[in-house]
Amino acid sequence: MTDQRFDPSAADGRWQRAWEQAGTFTADSDSSKPKSYVLEMFPYPSGRIHIGHVRNYTMGDVLARYKRMTGHEVLHPMGWDAFGMPAENAAMEKGVHPGGWTRDNIANMKAQLKRIGFALDWTREFATCDPEYYGHEQALFLRLYEAGLVYRKESEVNWDPVDMTVLANEQVIDGKGWRSGAEVEKRKLSQWFLKITQFAEELLDGLGTLDKWPDKVRLMQENWIGKSQGLQFRFDLSDGNQVEVYSTRPDTIFGASFVAVAPDHPIAQGVAANNCDAAKFIDQCKRGATTAAALETAEKLGFDTGIGAVHPFTGQHLPVFIANFVLMDYGTGAVMGVPGHDQRDFEFATKYELPITRVVARSADDADAPFAGEAEAGDGVLVHSDFLNGMAVEEAIAAVIVRAEAGGWGEGQTVWRLRDWGVSRQRYWGTPIPFIHCDACGIVPVPEDQLPVTLPDDVDFKTPGNPLERHPTWKHVDCPQCGAAARRETDTLDTFVDSSWYFLRFASQPADKPFDRDEVAKWLPVEQYIGGIEHAILHLLYARFWTRALQHCGMIDFAEPFASLFTQGMVTHETYSRREGDRDIWYGPEEIERSSDGAVLVADGQPVDIGKVVKMSKSKKNVVDPDAMVDRFGADAVRWFMLSDSPPERDLPWSEAGIEGCGRFVQRLWRIVANGAPDAAGDANPALAKLMHRTIAGVAADIEALQFNKAVAKIYELTGAVEKAGPSPERAEAVATLPRLVSPMMPHLAESMAEALGTGGLVAEADWPTVDPALLVDDEVTIAVQVKGKLRDTLTVAKGMPREELEALALASEKVQRSLDGAEVRKVIVVPDRLVNIVA
RNA sequence: GCGGGUGUGGCGGAAUGGUAGACGCCGGGGACUUAAAAUCCCCUGAGCUUUGCUCGUGCGGGUUCGAGUCCCGCCACCCGCACCA
Numbered sequence: 001m002t003d004q005r006f007d008p009s010a011a012d013g014r015w016q017r018a019w020e021q022a023g024t025f026t027a028d029s030d031s032s033k034p035k036s037y038v039l040e041m042f043p044y045p046s047g048r049i050h051i052g053h054v055r056n057y058t059m060g061d062v063l064a065r066y067k068r069m070t071g072h073e074v075l076h077p078m079g080w081d082a083f084g085m086p087a088e089n090a091a092m093e094k095g096v097h098p099g100g101w102t103r104d105n106i107a108n109m110k111a112q113l114k115r116i117g118f119a120l121d122w123t124r125e126f127a128t129c130d131p132e133y134y135g136h137e138q139a140l141f142l143r144l145y146e147a148g149l150v151y152r153k154e155s156e157v158n159w160d161p162v163d164m165t166v167l168a169n170e171q172v173i174d175g176k177g178w179r180s181g182a183e184v185e186k187r188k189l190s191q192w193f194l195k196i197t198q199f200a201e202e203l204l205d206g207l208g209t210l211d212k213w214p215d216k217v218r219l220m221q222e223n224w225i226g227k228s229q230g231l232q233f234r235f236d237l238s239d240g241n242q243v244e245v246y247s248t249r250p251d252t253i254f255g256a257s258f259v260a261v262a263p264d265h266p267i268a269q270g271v272a273a274n275n276c277d278a279a280k281f282i283d284q285c286k287r288g289a290t291t292a293a294a295l296e297t298a299e300k301l302g303f304d305t306g307i308g309a310v311h312p313f314t315g316q317h318l319p320v321f322i323a324n325f326v327l328m329d330y331g332t333g334a335v336m337g338v339p340g341h342d343q344r345d346f347e348f349a350t351k352y353e354l355p356i357t358r359v360v361a362r363s364a365d366d367a368d369a370p371f372a373g374e375a376e377a378g379d380g381v382l383v384h385s386d387f388l389n390g391m392a393v394e395e396a397i398a399a400v401i402v403r404a405e406a407g408g409w410g411e412g413q414t415v416w417r418l419r420d421w422g423v424s425r426q427r428y429w430g431t432p433i434p435f436i437h438c439d440a441c442g443i444v445p446v447p448e449d450q451l452p453v454t455l456p457d458d459v460d461f462k463t464p465g466n467p468l469e470r471h472p473t474w475k476h477v478d479c480p481q482c483g484a485a486a487r488r489e490t491d492t493l494d495t496f497v498d499s500s501w502y503f504l505r506f507a508s509q510p511a512d513k514p515f516d517r518d519e520v521a522k523w524l525p526v527e528q529y530i531g532g533i534e535h536a537i538l539h540l541l542y543a544r545f546w547t548r549a550l551q552h553c554g555m556i557d558f559a560e561p562f563a564s565l566f567t568q569g570m571v572t573h574e575t576y577s578r579r580e581g582d583r584d585i586w587y588g589p590e591e592i593e594r595s596s597d598g599a600v601l602v603a604d605g606q607p608v609d610i611g612k613v614v615k616m617s618k619s620k621k622n623v624v625d626p627d628a629m630v631d632r633f634g635a636d637a638v639r640w641f642m643l644s645d646s647p648p649e650r651d652l653p654w655s656e657a658g659i660e661g662c663g664r665f666v667q668r669l670w671r672i673v674a675n676g677a678p679d680a681a682g683d684a685n686p687a688l689a690k691l692m693h694r695t696i697a698g699v700a701a702d703i704e705a706l707q708f709n710k711a712v713a714k715i716y717e718l719t720g721a722v723e724k725a726g727p728s729p730e731r732a733e734a735v736a737t738l739p740r741l742v743s744p745m746m747p748h749l750a751e752s753m754a755e756a757l758g759t760g761g762l763v764a765e766a767d768w769p770t771v772d773p774a775l776l777v778d779d780e781v782t783i784a785v786q787v788k789g790k791l792r793d794t795l796t797v798a799k800g801m802p803r804e805e806l807e808a809l810a811l812a813s814e815k816v817q818r819s820l821d822g823a824e825v826r827k828v829i830v831v832p833d834r835l836v837n838i839v840a
Numbered sequence: 841g842c843g844g845g846u847g848u849g850g851c852g853g854a855a856u857g858g859u860a861g862a863c864g865c866c867g868g869g870g871a872c873u874u875a876a877a878a879u880c881c882c883c884u885g886a887g888c889u890u891u892g893c894u895c896g897u898g899c900g901g902g903u904u905c906g907a908g909u910c911c912c913g914c915c916a917c918c919c920g921c922a923c924c925a
Contacts, residue, residue: 004878005878041925043925044924044925046925081925084924084925085923085924085925086924086925157923158923166923167923168923168924169921169922169923169924170923170924170925171923171924172923216844216845217844219843219844220843220844220845220919220920223842223843223844224843224920224921224922226843290922290923291921291922291923292841292842292921292922293841293842293920293921295841296841296842296921297841297842298841325841343841343842344841347841418922419922421922422922422923424923425923426923427923494923495923495924495925496922496923496925499925532919532925533844533845533918533919533920534919534920534925535920535925536844536919536920537843537844537920537921537922538920538921538922538925539925541922567919569846569918570918570919612917614918615918644852644853644863644864644865645851645852645853645863645864645865646852646853647852647853649845650846650852650853651846651918652852653851653852655851655852655865655866657851657865657866658851658852658864658865660865661864661865661866662864664878665864667878667879668879671879709852709853709854709863709864710854710863712863712864713853713854713862713863713864714863715863716863716864717862717863720863723880782859783858783859784858784859785859786858786859786905786906788905788906789858789904789905789906790906791859793859794859818892826905827905828905829858829905829906831858834858834859835858835859835906837858837905837906838905839905839906
């Protein structure tokens, strides 16, 4: 008799070595099989694999393994998004080198991933901090430069005046620097930009081709790109100048009661030159962080310049304000304020007691309806608007544009919300931007044969700021053009650049260039990309842009990198805490004894409060360590839990009881085969055969739709039926099928099961079981019988029974007659094979 | 503030406009055992006048023979907002 318990601690490593020796997951680009590129967003090497990573990679792994079983040559690679701020923070806090810290983290995390048995092609692994990788990135950046897609301009950053350093948005807390506590200022620096706006129309149109992306992501990108049709027009000013404004709602022009310009608008600057109150106000606007959220939630503030703007239709003088909520980057940096129909303008007008006029109403009769304390941005008909009165909004917009163009004071225009991508970072741990500043020649690209421009190792992090900038020798080089003494660019690239082309490098890794066009063409676009919804806009838009830019440069032959996208939910966990004084003390799940009616702290046996189920985070200590779970339950139980219950796009609450249940299920499956191949004698069991074929077809469909929770439920159902069934040829066949059916989810158990059954070869390399379509059809159906929409009875009838027979059967039902209680039947609705509804 | 999403038993969830709660977890009862673990069987939305009836899918309306599903208006929570990755 075989051991009745499955021992993952022995089996997991054994099968992982078997796959590795067989090279099962090494992708062969010369294979004649259809190619399938399955990719999960590569991780930042923070130190430990998080359970959220495990969920992400398990989903991709199930698909990759399934694709292999269905005859595809699969590319399923893994690497490291290895540049970024945490390494520099570690350097500052612990005195370790960012490179060494990152390498150690990668080694640890790779070991963790290997224990879970992911079907990854590790031969293609790389880290973005490898000089080889970022050297190729520098070459690509220079190609974009040659194509005119790279330029420099002034742009605002968060400046910490005490630490004398640029802060990331996340380093600004309530408008103050996270280390110094000093109030952050906006400061202008000359920085590198990528012309993503040149592709705005393409990126927008391209969304229409991405029919395998979630609608929500396409909608978010569409709104982010923000194409709007509006009117750009000029107001004559009382000082003899003009101000150009842009509005998406020119229909509301008769409701304008002020004009507002951005603090860095030339008009504002001009006023400030002669007016120290204005200068002070602009200074005040410089305080605080640069984020849109900070700007928009801040109190709306304005400074009346005393200048009047002449309304193009009424000739009325509108006051011109400098306002903190107007952005220089969008439109013309100046707006007309229509308080009745724009919420920001409404708040502003209320504060500065400017008129609020209704120019759009539900109907002409509501022309003088009062506002309910807020602006009305919706649809309606124009009122109090001269020649526009009675028009619908769309119609009025067109009419105003026609008048403006005829009068020569404005033009209909398309404006994009999308801004160019600022890629400069004043930091060490990133890809050096390959340019040299020469006093004589200006900005000179580093010649390609001098790439990569590598980071110096001897840097210090004792003081804040960019170590490249203060390095004694690194930036001092000779100009490649004239040979005179010159300076290296000390900005490094945004890490989003690193993740904008890594999927190309996975597909092809020549030493002498970023990628090989023909190799890339074999695998790309990625068939299935999986990652967090938090990347819905930035990463995915940048990667789309980069792909189009490379296409534009003639380096690749496709426009969209990811054919199908899936965004998975987070892994969450209960929180445990105690209130002590005015703060919460958090406890980790390993410090807690959980029972059905509460939780106690193991250390003192006293109860703790069970808090909300929230995203796992170190600060709330509600994290579970994947390694510890693999130790206790084995890789397959952890994988199974990642796939069970919650739909993959939703959050998954981790629970001790849940993982224990998964551990039990692994053993249940094992018991079915623990004594070897089952007896194939006994009476035929056609019902089990049907269930098995339905399960194979259903699990396949669920995996392809990434609905793993449903596949899991179907496997539970079949397992239960197999356990209950007595010996039969059908049961023997079902048992023989189980290992392949569960292999994508529980690959180690599947191999051990097949071994116990005496099946030769690796399940990971086996074919997916075939379905007999004849067994998927049912000949009986249960139909619902309703009286006035309420269920009163059910009938089991032959499939395809005609309407008349169904109606007669339903009316003959004793329960129906009792429920009708003699009432007259007015109507009978029959849906064949579904239901009969009797309306009395 | 703006953009996007989610909401169904004690819990995770299932359900082409057609039998709400599949499947799993927790809990209760029983079997096996000297005992426990493991395992197996049964029950498990709420309420009631319990052969059955009523209520029930965040809240308030609506469309429909029929709404978790479609429409309108709210509420709560989550994600993103361009230097976190």
